[in-house]
Amino acid sequence: MRLRYLAVTLFAAGALVCAYFVGRSQGPETGSERAAVTAQDAAVEARTPSERARFIAAPLPARGLPLRQVFSNLQARADAGDLAAATRLYRDLRLCGSLDGLDWSFARLADELLDQKVDATDKQTMENYKVQLDGIEARKQVMRKFHSLCDGVDRRMLDSQLSSMRKAAELGDDEARACYLMRGPNYDSRGLMRHPEWIETYRKSARSFLDAGLATGDWKVVDLLRRAYQPGSDNPLAGVLGSDPLLYYRYLKLYRLGAEATRVAQIDQQLAAAAAQIAPEQRADADLWAQTSFQRDFDSGNSTATTPDGWNPCSLSFDPL
Amino acid sequence: MNRNTLIVAILALLAIVGAYFLGRAEVSGAPSPSGADTDAERATQAQAAGASASPAPPPAIVKGATLPPPGTPLKDMFASLQARANAGDANAASRLVRELDRCNRLGDAESNTAAATNELTRNKTDGMTPAQLRTYQTLLDTMEVRQDVLRKNQAICAGVTDAMRETLVPNIAQAARLGDEDARSCYLDRGPLYDPASLLKHPESLRSYAGNARSMIDAGLAAGDWRVVDLLQRAYQPGEQDLLAGMLGADPVQHYRYLKLYRLGAEPHRVAKLDQQIAQATAGLTSAQLVDADAWAQDRLRGFQESSTSATPEGWETCAF
Numbered sequence: 001m002r003l004r005y006l007a008v009t010l011f012a013a014g015a016l017v018c019a020y021f022v023g024r025s026q027g028p029e030t031g032s033e034r035a036a037v038t039a040q041d042a043a044v045e046a047r048t049p050s051e052r053a054r055f056i057a058a059p060l061p062a063r064g065l066p067l068r069q070v071f072s073n074l075q076a077r078a079d080a081g082d083l084a085a086a087t088r089l090y091r092d093l094r095l096c097g098s099l100d101g102l103d104w105s106f107a108r109l110a111d112e113l114l115d116q117k118v119d120a121t122d123k124q125t126m127e128n129y130k131v132q133l134d135g136i137e138a139r140k141q142v143m144r145k146f147h148s149l150c151d152g153v154d155r156r157m158l159d160s161q162l163s164s165m166r167k168a169a170e171l172g173d174d175e176a177r178a179c180y181l182m183r184g185p186n187y188d189s190r191g192l193m194r195h196p197e198w199i200e201t202y203r204k205s206a207r208s209f210l211d212a213g214l215a216t217g218d219w220k221v222v223d224l225l226r227r228a229y230q231p232g233s234d235n236p237l238a239g240v241l242g243s244d245p246l247l248y249y250r251y252l253k254l255y256r257l258g259a260e261a262t263r264v265a266q267i268d269q270q271l272a273a274a275a276a277q278i279a280p281e282q283r284a285d286a287d288l289w290a291q292t293s294f295q296r297d298f299d300s301g302n303s304t305a306t307t308p309d310g311w312n313p314c315s316l317s318f319d320p321l
Numbered sequence: 322m323n324r325n326t327l328i329v330a331i332l333a334l335l336a337i338v339g340a341y342f343l344g345r346a347e348v349s350g351a352p353s354p355s356g357a358d359t360d361a362e363r364a365t366q367a368q369a370a371g372a373s374a375s376p377a378p379p380p381a382i383v384k385g386a387t388l389p390p391p392g393t394p395l396k397d398m399f400a401s402l403q404a405r406a407n408a409g410d411a412n413a414a415s416r417l418v419r420e421l422d423r424c425n426r427l428g429d430a431e432s433n434t435a436a437a438t439n440e441l442t443r444n445k446t447d448g449m450t451p452a453q454l455r456t457y458q459t460l461l462d463t464m465e466v467r468q469d470v471l472r473k474n475q476a477i478c479a480g481v482t483d484a485m486r487e488t489l490v491p492n493i494a495q496a497a498r499l500g501d502e503d504a505r506s507c508y509l510d511r512g513p514l515y516d517p518a519s520l521l522k523h524p525e526s527l528r529s530y531a532g533n534a535r536s537m538i539d540a541g542l543a544a545g546d547w548r549v550v551d552l553l554q555r556a557y558q559p560g561e562q563d564l565l566a567g568m569l570g571a572d573p574v575q576h577y578r579y580l581k582l583y584r585l586g587a588e589p590h591r592v593a594k595l596d597q598q599i600a601q602a603t604a605g606l607t608s609a610q611l612v613d614a615d616a617w618a619q620d621r622l623r624g625f626q627e628s629s630t631s632a633t634p635e636g637w638e639t640c641a642f
Contacts, residue, residue: 100560100571104601111597184521186514193531193567199524232428239521243483269439 068152090164096150178313184236258303396480411499424478510639547632554579586629
């Protein structure tokens, strides 16, 4: 009888171990990130629409407060649909994420300047040198403000840089949208090593951002599309969209319709090369599509002034402290 | 008795189900399987794709065999080079990386050459002085050479499929594993971000990077590769944002160590600036840590030939194939 119980116990233990490893092999559907997001969603969902409106209508936390103190508040407001909070959060996080690097650069510049051998007898040289020293002092003051903003910001907060920017893009921040579309998960390559799931999130969300940008007549999005569809493009957006000579022609044509006169000749040459890769009837369809979109959605600004040669979608503006 | 058996069976079943879900839940914290396998699969699939696209039979692998002559279309030699690289032929792996890189850059080269040609031919020669005309002719001749190079590259890259292109990063990793120093520095610095579009399709490349990078660092240090030392001192620097920094994590002691080693191998004209950086890097370190790191650096210096700064001049390109 004891032998039987022993056998049953061993069998049960074996079954438990097997079940455990089968479970491991199939992997979880949800990770810690989703749990955190779900918790936040639940907190926001718990509010009624009027509570949300009141929550968003309240003034943002004072600008000088440390980010660690206002992080949760800004994040909750962003989750509740507060664009201003979402924008402030991702921009401040970006600053705090690059603060160590800024410290290094400024310290190096200051050391180099102080080590310079200056001809003290030359009045102009001394004046220039004094201007540079004043510049260092001004930068030090700015850095002190940055530090008071960022001190105490931890890795968990910094790892939300990308998701914060995506949230701002969802709420209509067109700078955040352009940067997210352009860089995607590469925006925070350091964090990407710990969060490979960012790649899938980008794959799933990029198209809705493109649609939103086109619907609001955002030339930045048109420029990103023509770059992504351009043969040989290897940026993240190209990885989502794949190559397509017809769509390349379409968006290039739309971009051309909104171009300043000084850039037209160059774009027309690109258009001629793109047209050679598609059938004449495809070209006619694409021309019609571009003309219709241009008249319907792009009634302000022009493509080339919004996206001058060499523009960087991720050189973001920053609210002064 | 029957009732007891039923209760025991139900309890056992519940325990098994519980163990299953416990196993699933723990996967999120478990180390991933070696990413090298996923890259190898990709390379093998592409090899198969290349072989099926080519009428030639699967190549016999002979290590150390002659490489195809320069100018051979990549589509004709891809399967052979890939098979040889997979079998451990370092020369074939290095050649394949350079050919793939050439084709990966072709789109940019075409755009840049077209833009430069347009810019040049827009100039009006009326009213130019004889000296200006001679200069202009020289510029036209240079452009002709550039276009000739472009045509040759287009011929080499004609017919290269997306499946072949997407093997660039795994092949850089393979060449690096086989001792190609250029490939090693490129892979360590950029990893899968060197081809962002492919990363979107193959997020498993991140796991491969995490699996490969440590052993490549060890191999580079053992081979006295200053490029690896430079990459390490940068990656450990607080605030560094790149992929290698994400994998290693900021570490002021390690940063100081590698910076010190780099400094010991520097040319005299770069020493002063490096000493300034070292002075900054010592902040926050204990004297015991400094003594230990100095001794470590002095000891490791024996494994390095030539000078650190000539091997990695300021602004050196990590992916110069």
